[in-house]
Every structure is written in structure tokens, then in C-alpha cells.
Amino acid sequence: MTNDALTPPPFPEADDRPTAATAGWGEDTAAVERGRCPVCGSSLTFGAGTSALVCDSCGHAVEITHGDDESVSEHSYEQWLAGNRGYQVASIGGQVLACDGCGASTETKDIAGHCQFCGGNLVAAENPEGIIPPEGVLPFLIDSRGARENVKSWVRSRWFAPNALKQVGDTESIRGTYLPHWTYDATTTSDYTGQRGEHYTEKQGDHEVQRTRWHHASGRIRNTFDDLLIPASTTLPRNRVSKLGPWTLGAVKPFTSEYLIGHSAVRYDVDPQAGYAEAKQIMDDEIRADVKRDIGGDEQRIHHIDTTYSQVMFKLILLPIWIATFMYAGKQWQVMVNANTGEVVGERPYSVPKIIAAVVVGLVVAGVVFWLYNRS
Template sequence: MVTPPPLPESVQHSTAIGKHPCAECGANLEWSARKQALVCPYCGTTAPWQGAHAQTGDAIAELDLERALRDPAITRKNWGAELKEVKCQSCHAVSVFVDSRVAQRCDFCGSPAIVAHEDQGDAITPQSILPFKISDGQIRDLIKKWYRTRWFAPNRLKTAALTDTLHGIYLPYWTFDAHVDAHWRAEAGHYYYVTESYRDSSGHSQTRQVQKVRWVPASGRLRHFFDDELVPGSSGVHQQLLRAVEPFPTQTDLKPYSPEYVRGWTVERYQIGLADAAALGRRQMDSKLHTMCASQVPGDTYRNLQVHADYQGRTFKHILVPVWLVSYTYGRKTFQILANGYTGQIAGERPYSWVKIFLASLAALIVLGIVLYFMQ
């Protein structure tokens, strides 16, 4: 049995991390994705910064899942800065602002119906973060290029300055690790062929090869380590878009959380709690484990696969990952375009121009008719 590591000191006790005032004007410095440094939002002064972990030697810690589910309080610490929370009355997303002015509209759906949200003190604070790496200028160019390839989008959409609604947001994610020892049983199918005689439509006798399956019992064992199984905790971003811009390199590029990374940015408070996220992560692991066991079944096919898994050493992290979000309304429907703030991967939704679709279909029918005419 694998013994989970003890909770780090930085999680067991609350710590306050100081602000970084600008040397020129005294304002709080904010993380710049373009410069990969702390930059003053008012006078532009740049201050190189390596992060608190470079000074204290803190490492990314995996936390004991079973212990946290029994007592979530052990995973709470302060954010190292003053927080303001607002909740959207339309999409119900809860946004957190660290030492910054609160937005007047929801960053996720654009609704002005946002109200102050009182921190209940029950939230698990993030232990680590993936800082923004792709700047807003780079994302605007990528989104405009994405627009130009949407052939059936309305012309009015392509000419609209939709990137004006671009927002950088840190989204909540959970990661789960586990060692699994699985035993499986199945019926392995082996193909073989027999020759059968039959009569064709003219009454002549013919032969053909017919595939059969010979079923035999099979069993095996599989050991695997799941490392950073990702489960989003967001409710503000459409899930299919979020999955489309994954992966986030959480296994290699995470940094210990520090408020310098999020000051001036919007942070979404998770809406999927640890218990629900752990259940989702377990289902994801079970599905992948079933596929891995199926690949071990000998023969050509299989049926009645049963997997009995023992999970040990289950740990988790609550992390923040960066995305760029465009939310816009076309007609009566709200659409989102999402970009990975670390890799630049883009996925989006857009309306369709039924006029363009009709004209394209009509053109295809005309071409088909011409081809059939000359083939006669």
C-alpha cells in the first residue's frame, strides 16, 4: 500500500504573501503573459519575478484525498490578498477578483446581472497554478484567423469586432492521482472460417467463406498509475469547449500558487466540489482502465469483460489554469470562443448562415446535374 505524503506546511497553516508595489508609481504589479514578468498596469514598469517558490523552495504537493474528504478544512488557506466575489444571476458563475476592481459584466456570458457573493469560508483554495503564457495580442490574431475559416458563419459575424469582449480568466481544475491494481476476466473471441455452399440468384451452386468465432475464457492483471487525471470545476465555460482546448501541461509546468499571478485577472471559484470531482475522476479512470484491460484480452474480439480494480494512494490538487474567453450574443443565443492561455489551442461556437448553406447546397446540386448530364 502506498502511503500518501503528509500535507505540506504551506497548506496546514495560513500564510500571507506580500504585495509587489511598482517602484515608480506605487500601484500593484500584475502578471503579464506577453512579458512573462510583473508589469505595472498604469505606468508600464516591468519587474522580473521568479515566483515565491523560487525563493522558498516550495514544491507542488499532492494532498491525501481520503483525508481531505473527511476534513476539508485542512486544505484551506488564505489567498494571500484581499478578495472580492461576485455571482452572475444568469449563468451562476462565481468570479473571484484579487486586489482589483470588480467587473461590471459577467466575463462568461456578458450579463450585467452580477451581485456580490459572500465567501462562505468553505472553499478549498488552490495549491498551484499554470500562469498565462499566450498574450491577448496573440490570441486576438488566432481568433481572427479562426473566424476567417468559418465558411458558413454569417458575414456580419466575421466583420464584427468580437475580440473586444476578450477576457483572461483562471479556471478551477482538480487533478487526481492513484495507483490501481486491476484483475480482469473476459471471453476472448478467435476468428476462424468455414466453407459454406449456397445457390446464387441464377440457381447455380456456389461456395463462400463464412467467419465464425470461437470463444474461450481469459483473465489477466494490470497495474497502472494515473497521474493528474483532470476534472474541470468550472460552470461558466461550456464543457465541450473546455475539453477541446485541453490538455494543460499540469505534470511539468505547474507553479505553486502565489497572488502575483492572479492579481488583475478574473478567477472563477469552483462550482464542482471535491467530492463530486473525485467521483467524476474515478469514473474517468474506470473508463480508461476498462480500455487498457480490453487491450490485454487475447484474440480478435472479446465480450463480457469484467474489471475489478483496487485504487490506492489517491491524492489530488486544486489548481488554476489559464484561458482566454470571448462571449457574445448573436440573435437570441449566447456563444463562446475559448483559447488555452498556455498553448493557444482554440475551440469555439458560432451561428450558421442558412442562406450560405442553401446556396452551397444549390450549387452542389447544379454541379451534380451537369456531371450526370454529360455522363449520359
């Protein structure tokens, strides 16, 4: 986490943490707000695969509840854009995160993390003016132990991996983080003109030659796009993040900062306009494929497509990722685990001796086959 300004923790005046004798269910709400266990006062962490905050020390659980009126809302992109012309998230400063343990404050562009003084939880209470707050969060379903097992299985399944790499397991460091993503919905109407090609054959001497007869084609197609997912952060390599999907977006919960306790979370640095441009490219590619299907025939030529986009909606959601790092040959390697589905994507070293051995064996086998063929 990048710290722009640090304020050391104040000296504690008194220990007012509740004890097992005084804590009760009525105090759980306040405990959730400050990220501390109402029984022993230790740090709470969101329990992967549950709907509760769990105490790191005594195991006490505090359920995260949602009101009947809470939902994952979407915003009209056109209305937002009309009031935010020239918007750039890069021009917005950081926010102050306060430690739930020692009280230290940190100004940063992250929205959750860990205190460098005591290791306590840091969660943003308020967003700077202009920042779009998350509407939804996909909670961690796989815990750190499950993520480590997935990483070990992934490592052992790699072809030409060095033998020493097979030992990677509980020794690698692993941390959980939420990565922001935009989702976009839209209804499109596309008018097109083009040509439909139909194959036929004609005889030329002793041979038959395939020809194509072209016919004018035009039409209109309609599409509905729902929850097109666009990474809203450049913190991690975009090409690897995109391979972590698909995500079970139906399990997204209305956002509350309690889900972030015990994990880090970065703020988005991709503006909604840039995200929408990426989403439109995905829409356009699908529209083009649909136009070709609508034209039909054996071949298609598209001359022009005129698309109208309407009912464009968007929202910001946070998706959970485990990031594992390990050292090999003096270099740090990074592996990411989808904490929702278990999908693993990452870097890996290759064993040059194994590759050379495989090439040599291949050449020997090819040589033996060639010799046997010549003998026969």
C-alpha cells in the same frame, strides 16, 4: 462577478504612494503584496509570457519569486475524505476581497476580479474555513493581443461564416480569467474474467462462413494515472472547456496570488468527491480498453472487472483562459482561448444564404454529372 455585500471605498487620507525618487528595489516586495507599482503607484498586472508583474502606466516590472522550498503539493484523497465527510462547497459562504486601489471591499465567491468603483485589482487574501486553496497556477503565456489574433484566425477559418463576422477582431471585448481544475493521481490493480474470441472459417456449400471460437480468459493488469484533469467549475460550459486542452501542466507554478493580479478567477463549485467520480470514470474506460488488449484475440468479451484504487492523490490548480465576446445579429457570442497553448473553442453564427447557395451548387453539379453520365 457576483457581489453579495459591497462596502464603498473610504475617503483617502493621504497619498503615500512612492515616487520615482523614493522607490527602490527594497520596496518591490510590498508593492507585489498590494498590487501597486513602487515607482508611480499605478496598478500592476501579471505580464503574460513573463514571470513578473508589469505596471500599466510606466512599465516597471516586479519579478515574482519562489522560495527553494516551494513546490506544487498534492494531498491524499483518502485522508482528506476521512476528515471531510459530508463536505459540500455550496454550503460555504463567500470571502472578502479588498481593492488595492481605493480600498473598497466586496464579499464574493470569486477569488480575484476588478473593483467596480475604480477598476483596481481584487484578490482574496484568505480563504473561508473549509475551502481548499489552490496548490498550483498555470500563468498566462499568451497576452490579450495574441488572443485576439487567434480569435480572428479562428473566425476567418469558419465555413459558412457570415461576411460581417470576418470583421470581428479588435472590436470584441476580451477578458482573462483563471478556471479551477482538480487533478487526480492513482495506482490501480484490476483482476478480470472474460473470453477471447478467435475467428475461423468453415465451408457451407459453395460459401465460406466466418465463425468465432471462444476461450476463457482471466488476468490482472496494473495502471498508473497521473494528473487526470477535471474542471472544478460550472461557470463555463464544461463541454467547451474540455476541448481547450491539452494543457502544458509541466509549467504549473506553486500558487501565489500575484499571478491573479489583473485577471479574474472563480472559486471551485465542484466538490472533490464529484471530481473524483469523473476521474474514476476516465480511469475505468482506460482500464477496460487495457483489459481487451490483454485478452487479445479477434474479439473480446468482458464478464467482470474488479479494480482496487490506491495512492489516490489530488490537488487544485488554476488554468488561464481568455474569454472573447462579440455581437452579431443582435445576439452575443462567446469564444474561449487557451491562454497557455492558443487553442480556440467557441460559438459561431452561420450564413443561411451561403448554406443555401452551397446546396444549390451541389445539386447543379450533381445534375450535370448525371446528365453527362446518361449521355455517355
